[in-house]
Every structure is written in C-alpha cells, then in structure tokens.
Amino acid sequence: MSMIRKAILLGAMLALGACGSVETVTRNAPVTLEAPAPVQAAETYAIADFTISVPRSLRVSEANRYYPAADIVWHGEPLGDRHKQVAELFRQGLEKARPLTAEGVPALLDIEVKRFHGITHRARYTTGGVHSITFTLTLRDPETGAPLAEPKRIRADLRAFGGARAIAAENNGITQKVRIVDHLGKVFATELTDPEGYRGVNTGLYGLINLL
Numbered sequence: 001m002s003m004i005r006k007a008i009l010l011g012a013m014l015a016l017g018a019c020g021s022v023e024t025v026t027r028n029a030p031v032t033l034e035a036p037a038p039v040q041a042a043e044t045y046a047i048a049d050f051t052i053s054v055p056r057s058l059r060v061s062e063a064n065r066y067y068p069a070a071d072i073v074w075h076g077e078p079l080g081d082r083h084k085q086v087a088e089l090f091r092q093g094l095e096k097a098r099p100l101t102a103e104g105v106p107a108l109l110d111i112e113v114k115r116f117h118g119i120t121h122r123a124r125y126t127t128g129g130v131h132s133i134t135f136t137l138t139l140r141d142p143e144t145g146a147p148l149a150e151p152k153r154i155r156a157d158l159r160a161f162g163g164a165r166a167i168a169a170e171n172n173g174i175t176q177k178v179r180i181v182d183h184l185g186k187v188f189a190t191e192l193t194d195p196e197g198y199r200g201v202n203t204g205l206y207g208l209i210n211l212l
Helices: 001-028 082-101 163-171 178-195 202-209
Strands: 044-055 105-117 131-140 152-155 158-159
Touching: 044 082, 044 178, 082 178, 131 178, 152 158, 152 178, 158 178
Parallel strands: 044 105
Antiparallel strands: 105 131, 131 152, 131 158
C-alpha cells in the first residue's frame, strides 16, 4: 500500500473515530430538563349575583317521623311552600357570604339544590341528627355567562341539635333557621375564598344514614 493511500485511510479512520466519540458523548450527556411552570394558585371569587333553583321534582315530606323518605324535609318554619322556603334559606346564606368575598373575581353563582333534609320535630326534641344539604354550584362570568370553573357538587351537612340542647338553643334565639343560614354563609364564603374549597365535616352515624 502506497504512503498516500495509507495516509488517506488513516485520515478516514480518525474522522470516523472522532464522529463516534462525539456521538457517544452526546448520548451519555446528562439530560437538561426545563423547570416545570409553577402551579398557579386557584382564583378567589366574589359574589356578583346568583340564581337558586329548587326543582319541583324534589319530593317533600311533612311526616313527623325520625327519618322521612323524601328529598326535602323542613319543619323549621310554619307549614308552607317548602321549595320556596329552602330557596330563601340559600338566598339569606349567600347574602351573608357576599361581603366576605369582596376581594375576588366577580362571578355569577348558579345553585341547584339536590337535597335539603332537615330533622323533624320528633328528632329535634329527642335524638337530634343531621341537616343533610347537597347542591351543585356553577361559577360563570357575569358578562358572558361562560363557565369559570367546572360545576361542583357540594355536600354541606350540619349537625342538628337534639333534646335539651335544642330547647336551650331555641330559648336563646338560635333556631334551626338561624343555624342553617349562618352555616350556608360560611360554606359559600369558604368555597369562594379558600383555594381548596369547602370541605365537609364528619357527621358520624347520622351522616352515613343520610347517604342511604
């Protein structure tokens, strides 16, 4: 083999070796990942306005049993249109929450009540129980009506006083209606201002019964 051919062959081998080295270095180099974008904190919302729906398809019971089978059981006011009374309880609760949400993004709240199962007089003056309250909440842009978040089903149960405790509360003006309106105000204020939203409380055995 001539000196010229040897020189050409040696040059080619060196070139291939250099390419292989570059490829190996590239393949074994540590992968640099971009830092993930920081998770944005959830918005807080202000009550610009609201709608409340208590569908007439929800069944009402006036039976004075410990646990009537119905969607609406409300004996905390005189006999009347229970659907309207429940809607009014929600309205008053929202009005209590409104000033507590003033710093948030304005939102229209669409509320549909799914269940409002208070306790009867028989339960109130003996065992007590749970005010079982469930509704869906949809937040919308007040101008466009576009959803600001996914609809959310909220279970806002509240322990109900019973026996001597119920009587003492009643004598001090703390009626079922007062307690429920205050509770709903806190539920809405928390849901709209806390990034984690409202978190229901454990209501024990009575709460489990309400899931049946």
